[in-house]
Amino acid sequence: MSYYKFKKLIVGNGTSIENKIMHVEDGKILEFLDSYDGDMIQADYIMPGLIDCHTHICFPPVADMMGAMEKMNDTDIVMHAVKNLEDILKGGVTYIRDVGGVNNIQLHLKKYLKDGSIKGPDMLCAGKIVTMTGGHGWTVGRECDGPDEVRKAVREQLKAGADLIKVISSGGVLTPGVDVNAYQFNVDELIAAREEAHKAGRKICTHCHSMQGVKNSILAGIDSVEHATILDQEAVDMAIDAGTYFVPTLSAVHFIIKHGEEGGIPKYAVDKSKSVFKKHQASFKLSYKSGVKIAMGTDVGTPFNKHASSSAFELELMVKAGMTEMDAILSATKNAAMLLGVDHTHGTLEAGKVADFLVLEEDPIKNIKTIQSPSVYKNGLKI
Ligand SMILES: [Zn+2]
Structure with missing residues (x-):
């Protein structure tokens, strides 16, 4: 004692x-x-201890992350993930929600975290991200189209032991050739995914930048919108009415713009980040001011967004964007624990x-x- x-x-x-x-x-x-x-x-x-609601323990936070991952085999990824977990804990994060890994390595690592053979935070994790054919994250995700295929894909993740489901409802910064302003899964596909997740007592989150994608996700009853980049008052009001959480991940775009092409980040990712930066900041301010439930997440594993240090830094970014210190801490403690469904013991x-x-x-x-x-x-x- x-x-x-x-x-x-x-x-x-x-x-x-x-x-x-x-x-x-x-x-x-x-x-x-x-x-x-x-x-x-x-x-x-x-x-x-901080709770980070949006991590990628399997991703290396290097300049050309997607290029690096093409060259990594499963053993390489395991070695990185084990180190990343240790770094996350050292950085003050005692609980994470991992929202998209590779070949379910993150799911398998849970066993070793639990028995103490590796060090790290407590972890809930999604299986493979569920995305439309050619959608954001398709290189590591499970591609599927139409409500029936989406149901099957979600059921596969539950069968593999996923604690939650991650879907994709807009284009993303790090997938070449997809537009961040375009929505991806349709509402009927999102509803199918949400039904399967909730039936199994699991939560579901969605990656989303585009405004229509955010609205589709809220309409479909998704529990949290990750990034929530381009919003208007209607989207914010819908989130408040539905009780949807936003997980802003300000760090992701911050580090891509900070290091840029000079730092080796592919041009398509830098261009897309620059195109949304101001809108993202405005959306964060609007959702905070209006009273949306905000939970802290970083997207660690994206370029220069390091597992060892980004979660605490995300709080600094949120304060810089207008949040009070107490509310920034709240987003990484009680609010995050509620989103994860672990608030009875943590947060x-x-x-x-x-x-x-x-x-x-x-x-x-x-x-x-x-x-x-x-x-x-x-x-x-x-x-
Ligand atoms: Zn992410």
């Missing part, structure tokens, strides 16, 4: 507690005390919850960047 004496603890539900002692036992938070006579660990600022630091937390040098409400150099505790143990 351990006792952590803190100046301030961010609960993860939008509130904080000051000058108490957190009592941790058997990997869980037992209680908060006003005083304690025995040995205590001084931990000035504490917050929950906030309360009695009875799992002791996944970060000890920080400064108050993150005053300096969000302090989250970028955390001491990380998983199940009550320092990693």
Whole structure:
């Protein structure tokens, strides 16, 4: 058992507690005390471990990620994924939702995470991404067309052990030849996918940049829209009415534009990122201001979007785009835990919850960047 004496603890539900002692036992938070006579660990600022709702542990975050993956065999990918998982945890992320891997390697790695033979965060993962023929992500995804084929493709992922389903409802930045402004799966295909996921008690998320694609996804009852890049007030209002989460992944486009073609990123990806950057920022502001439920995700594994550091950096980007520090933290704690369906055990630091937390040098409400150099505790143990 351990006792952590803190100046301030961010609960993860939008509130904080000051000058108490957190009592941790058997990997869980037992209680908060006003005083304690025995040995205590001084931990000035504490917050929950981050939850990243959009990762790709199988992808190498190099300039030409798609080109690199063509040259990687399954063993190469496993070796990268194991390292990426360790890096994610060291970066302060204690739970991830992996939304698209390669040959279900991410699903197989769960077993080794659970038995402790590899280090990393807790993980929920999709199987192969489900996409239309030639749609975004087709090189690693399961292509299918029409509601019946989509049903079969989703059922295949559930059979393989997927914790959730990932579909594609618009073009994407990193697939050459597809337009980010175009929607992809039709509403009837999205409904079929959502029905199969929900029937099995799983959630479903969709990759989507295009405005029509976002609206189609909300109409179809998809649980979260990833990227949510091009929005108008109608799309935002629809999301609020339906309770749909947005996972903005500001890091993905940020790093592609920052490193550009000079950094070796293919021209098509840089051009597409530049074409949506301003709209994405405006959409993020509009959805935040209007009250859409926002959960933090990074898209780590895309060019220069590194597993070791991007999740904490995403919070800085969200604050730069107009979010308060407390709300940015909320998006990576309680909101993210609710989207993953793990909020009964994770996401906030309360009695009875799992002791996944970060000890920080400064108050993150005053300096969000302090989250970028955390001491990380998983199940009550320092990693
Ligand atoms: Zn992604």
